[in-house]
Amino acid sequence: MNKLYQFEHKDMVFSKDGQLDELIALDRYAIPSYDGYEIGDIIVAIVDKEMGNKKVGVIKKIINDNEFVIRDRFNETHTVEKELIQKPLEIEPHQLWTRWAKGAASVERTDELKQKWENEFRWLFDGYRYSLGGRIQLMLGQEFITGKRANLTAxxxxxxxxxxxxxxxxxxxxxxxxxxxxxxxIMRRGGGVGINISHINTVKGSNSTKSSFKFLLEEGHKDSRELQDRIKLEKFDSVEIYTNREEWKKALDNFNSYKFTVGDSVDELFDGINTQIKESYKGKVVGIDFSGLRHRNAIVKGVNGRSSGAVSWMELFVLIAKLLQQDTIDNVEFAEIFSDIVHLIIQGGNRRGALMLICQDDNSNIYKFMERKKQMGYLSGANISVGISDAFMERVKRAKKELKKMVIPNEDDQKALNLWNVLIESAWSSAEPGIVWMERYNKESNSWYFSEIVATNPCGDLLK
Incomplete structure (x- = not known):
């Protein structure tokens, strides 16, 4: 076996004076631990629970099993609950490079090949000659630090x-x-997602009203204050909210209702959404108890991360209720569900997911799709792109040629040019939407014979 490549830049360190490089690296890319704290440990702490502000600091005092005194890089002192602290198991760049190299080489069949490629990757990462994508930095090779594979993907x-x-x-x-x-x-395991919304039909709502949805989060829940804040912001105006179980039950007894308790897992939460939809279309008043959901920042051991909280998930159910109350629901409105998921999933405890939404140029709602993100609060979790065909671009080019000759283009060509102009103006002013040449993707795809490409991942659009 050859000797392990030694880093030339092993002495490289993150800033220790409060600059963002250390906070970003330790919070988003280093493997976190949520236990085994000792005085002197470097930690990342949520120092403002309401705003979610985080700082790097050092544990100066352990008050009890649940409270710690930390001093941050600006020499300010904070008393923080255990649940709001995480201890990065890597605190300098060379520790990250080592894990990435081991993780990247771990797929090789023999020890000789593993060491060969580990050395190659160690050289590549040394001094950040090459830096991985953020999700890969967090996920790759976690088992070499924790001793077990997390339920995540690199x-x-x-x-x-x-x-x-x-x-x-x-x-x-x-x-x-x-x-x-x-x-x-996919997102809770570390990946971003691309989705094409072009084939969703416009459908009718369920003829429901605000009083058709009665949600319960009991007053003693740790997210109760967050719920009240959301109510003040009018986020929950499309449903009725209860904080007392008996009052909730009594309200449901007066109607043809269906009530259930939603479970504290992604699978159970989506089962609950399916139930909400089915029972609403049956004409039932739907009562949902969210009191069993874990609170914001609670540890999620399966993915070595944190929960976005009960109220955050309730907002998705509120969005579903709001859509059900509409006379009609089109593909752009349905896309808000995909956007909302991005805000719910905290990857590896720290990162949000990434989402690409694509709509084809010939879709009847394409203008609405392009304009949607210009409205505050809509599609805020997504990048958007228009799927462009060669036929569309030919119509645009014909229209431009005709106009240069002072000739009015035919109706289809003029429509294509109008759409192109709106797209370009929007992209120039706000960097969205991008464009995706779906037809060309498929022409050059080596899997064309069994699977059509209908979307790209969040990094796959372009505008030239």
Whole structure:
């Protein structure tokens, strides 16, 4: 066996004076631990629970099993609950490089090949000659630090199954939610997702009203204050909120209702959404108890991370209720579900997911799709792109040629040019939407014979 490559830049360190390089690296890329704290440990702490502000600091005093005194890099002192602290198991760059190299080489079949490629990668990462994507930095080789594989992936981004056109409102709604479930499943394991929304049918709502949805989060829940803040911000105006169980039950007894308790896992939460949709279309008043959901920042051991909290998940159910109350729901409105998932999933405890939404140029809602993100609060979790065909671009070019000759283009060519102009103006002013040449992707794809490419991952669009 050859000797292990020794880093030339092993002495490289992160700043220790409060600059962002250390906070970003230790919070987002280093492997976190949530136990075994000792005085002198370097930690990342949420020092403002309301705002979620984080700082790097050192444990100066252990008050009890649940409270710690920390001094941050600005020499300020904070008393912080254990739940709001994480201890990075890597605190300098060379520790990250070592893990990445081991993780990248671990797929080789023999020890000789593993060492060969570990050395190659050690040289590549040394001094940040090459830096991995953020998700890969966090996920790759975790088992070499923790001793066990986390339920995570080192792949960066994926193309999800996209929704299909369905004949009935219930079928269409449930198919969208099923795609959102796969999106959430990918994101909680560390990946970004691409989805094409072009084939979602416009469907009718369930003829429900605000009083058709009665949600319960009991007053003693740790997220109760966050719930009240959301109510003040009018985030929950499309449902009725209860904080007392008896009052919630009594309110449901007066109606043809269906009540249930939602479970504290992604699978159970999506089962609850499916139930909400089905029972609403049956004309039932739906009562949902969220009191069993873990609170914001609670540790999620399966992915070595934190929960976004009960209220955060309630917001997704509120969005579903709001859509059900509409006369009609189109593909752009359904896309808000995919966008909302991004805000729910905290990858590896620290990162949000990434989402690409694509709509084809010939979709009847393409203008609405392009304008949607210009409205505050809409599609805020997504990048958006327009899927462009060669036929569309030919119409644009013909229209431009005709106009140069002072000739009015035919109707189809003029429509294509109008759409192109809106797209370009929007991209110039706000960097969105991008464009994706879906037809050309498929022409150059080596899997064309068994699987059509319908979307790209969040890094795959372009505008030239």
């Amino acid at each position: 792949y960066n981004c994926f193309v999800n199954r996209s929704p299909k056109a369905k004949d009935t409102p219930v079928e269409q709604f449930l198919d969208v939610v099923n795609v959102a479930y796969y999106e959430a499943s």
